[in-house]
Amino acid sequence: MHWSEFSRFAARIGHTLEAVDQAEDWMLEYFVWFLVAGAMKPGTLANYRASLSVIQGTAGQDVSRSTRSRDLQLERRDRHGRHRARTPQEFSDLLAAAQAFDSSVVHVIRLMRWLGLRMREALMCGKSLETWRDLILQGDRRLPVERGAKNGRPRRTEVLADHIDETLDAINAALAFCRDRDFELVSGCHDDLKSAKSRLKSRFEQLPMRRELASHSLRFTYAVDFANAALDRGVSPVDVLTQLSDRLGHGPSRMKMILEVYCWQIRHRFPEKIHLPSDFVPRKQTKDAALSATSHPEDRSASHEPANRRRRPARGRRFQTNHEGKRPRQKFF
Template identity: 40%
Template sequence: MGMMSQAIHSAAVSSKKAGGSYGTQQNRRFDTTGLLRFARQVGELHASIGQLPAWVIHAYAQYCMAQRKAAGTLANIFSAIRVTSGTAGRNIDETCGNRRLRLTRRVRKGTKRAQTASEIQELLATARRTDIGLMHLISLALHLGLRRKEALMCSRDLQMWLDALTRGESSIPLMRGAKNARPRDVRIIHSKREDTIESIRSALAYCHERNFELITGSGRTLKSAMNRLKALLRRAGMVGQVSFHSLRYTYALTAASEMLDSGIAPYEVLVQLSESMGHGPTRAQMILEHYCQPIKARFEGQISLRQDEAHRRSPPNKLPRATARHEAKLRHSALSGYPVGRTDSGVHRMTHV
């Protein structure tokens, strides 16, 4: 095995040890391979990524910036490199942090925005003309704040959600398509409850006629369905500030305003919204700065984020991450009536997390 092959294999092993979803590990391998190829070009390739000199990583950062990679892309690349190197036995957080590498800071403000009521009505009408499945998918994302992949894969859970709301539940469980298969409970916007129920019921009826698929790809796989969804979103005009992710901004703004109006403490609003959107209880600052930017004035002087976040940090899980995730999948499967996971038999590949 050549030096390059050894280095790539070693990085892949380290990435797997670091954990994360299949997609996360795949992205780490892609990002670290770019560094290893650069190291080979400058004559500093070693059998392990942990053996690379710090100056190589700094030089690679300058190389990536010269290629005009976006700030978010740069942050992701060097985060993957630090994680993989740390698992390989060498901590480079201090010597190769984003500041030391002089990376441009990612600025999300203004990249997306919540859509107005008139824009939503026009969007749904356009989506209906483009593809009925797309219309249902947009409606679900609007009322539940779903990510694109979560909305695409939620069809097997629609009956479970409808049953929960019929029983009077104020939230619904979500796991399919979530980042790192991290389960969460999605808060239902009270003022939109009937609209949410109708959206779920309509989508369920549509899915019953189409093998539980909102969007069907040419190869009947998740990847082909995602590619077709991207094409449909472009046809519907969902690009730039009003891309699919803007529906999460619309959901967040509506939910936050409703919670504030009902008397919930401002900081608690941010925590609950963060958990409902799949960011966990400690991302209140991010929720405030990005999703709640238009109503930020309603939070001014009423919260102390750094002090309030300390007690929110979850204690270490007693179970290994893989075991905890497996148990969560089993619970979700029992609730929905359909298996969750790549190896489940008898279920269309589109339903896998």
Template identity: 35%
Template sequence: MSRLEQEMRTLAQQAGGSHKTVHDRMALAQRFCARLIHEQNVQIRRVDQLKARHIEGYIQNRLAQSINKRSLQNEMSALRQILIRAGRDKLAHSARLSNVALGLAGASRHGTHLAITPERYQNALAAAQQKDAGLAAAMALARMMGLRSEEAVQCGQSLNTWQKALAKGAASLRIVFGTKGGRPRDTHVLDAGAVKKAVDNALAVAEDRNGRLIDKPDLKSAMKYWHSQAGRMGLKGEYSPHSLRYAWAQDALACYLVQGYSEKEALAQTAMDLGHGDGRGRWVAQIYGRKEEAG
């Protein structure tokens, strides 16, 4: 590891945020330094030696790799946080490094995924059941409870707790493992019968796999298997595994509206169920509310 990368990774940690945010920021530091040092042979050892042209070159290279603008906006935000932490505020806010100047303006915030349709879901689930009962069980739970991929992969540790809670008529279930930032959240039980069936089935599978649905030795290999196999089941592109969560979010919003919540209240409650703050309702409508266009 170069001295520059070591310093940038330390600054990335010091900038704070959730575990995932810090992890992504550190990964960016590693990628940035690799291109700067190994590809361009730029011999820079400290952050205070960085120039606007170095960052411009990095972004142009990423654009040439067809990385979408929204992702690069996030990368620039992370780089700015690192620079600010290093006391390079002037460079961080330089007009040369604005999103407009870098060619990153105009990226849509509407997201790249769609809520999975019932037909697509049933086809994917049937294919998963033929391939791997644990994969199918995790997929069903993701759809029934709005789980993120890592939450679905790690949820075997919570199945007993969920089963007991459902037996007592719980209106919500606590998600503990695999959550973003390690922050537990409660998700509303929309269809108690369907959720109970999914949990019971998953528990039966996990009991034969040392408590795991994805039978891999570590989380990294389990996540790799989940994504690769889900893609083979048709969950890719606009209908990635996250589309299961999108579909749940739309169901949750509809459920709250039927119960008499105002649209603002329903969006706020859905945002909290998904693990976002109650102030993210409008964002949830914008991102999770996307539907397939007719025709």
């Protein structure tokens, strides 16, 4: 989706991209400023840049240097103080209010709270409920989250060890509710995902679920419970943050953000001065690591190409054909 928008933008400025590797740094930078001019929020803009960077990296190009927020002096998303974890009483009151208002919303709220799901993930997880139930009954606490995952990145959440019964009950109740509704927990007026999401947001506003206790507070509640339980078991603080970052779908390298954002209420449980691996300067990857499609994503984050490498201009190549004996370009579509 993000690449399609970028390629349409490139066509508007006179550069029809027939292959991914025809995109140049200046095009990506112009596209970023085009999105900024359209008043795109910093968090959404970061998602766009990350998607394009992954696509270009897969094609063998490193665009991380040309589209970094710091270099472009872009506004950073302020996540601090926006949400907090709910107390058990606040969560009980929320469920009671939702039950009296709209029973379908109750299932979404319970799944978000006990599995740390994003709103979109909970909204689209109906067809995964049976798989989750079977995994839990088999003793597996790691559950795959594939539908609705942010930027299409599948992840695996984890059932809280002290709340397995509550989680299983929430999954069974949601499954019984949506089984005869084509596995849809919330349905919109136009029978599509967009209208279903709009209806769910409207219900959240009416409950009310706003500001520090908006829907994302349910993920904060999951995060605080996960971190507290892990620390109580004697897991090292760095490992706790690594695991929590992975379970929340941010990958294993966003530990500093997890500590400052999701765990700000229990910051006192972590060392005052904690040296996190994410604070280190990333090491340079080798050519093989950058090109390997089967290597770990962290090993492919940097490119083997030098920063000052100039690419051939896209203009003038748009109508080139592949001659006999030459390797054809890799098409995106």
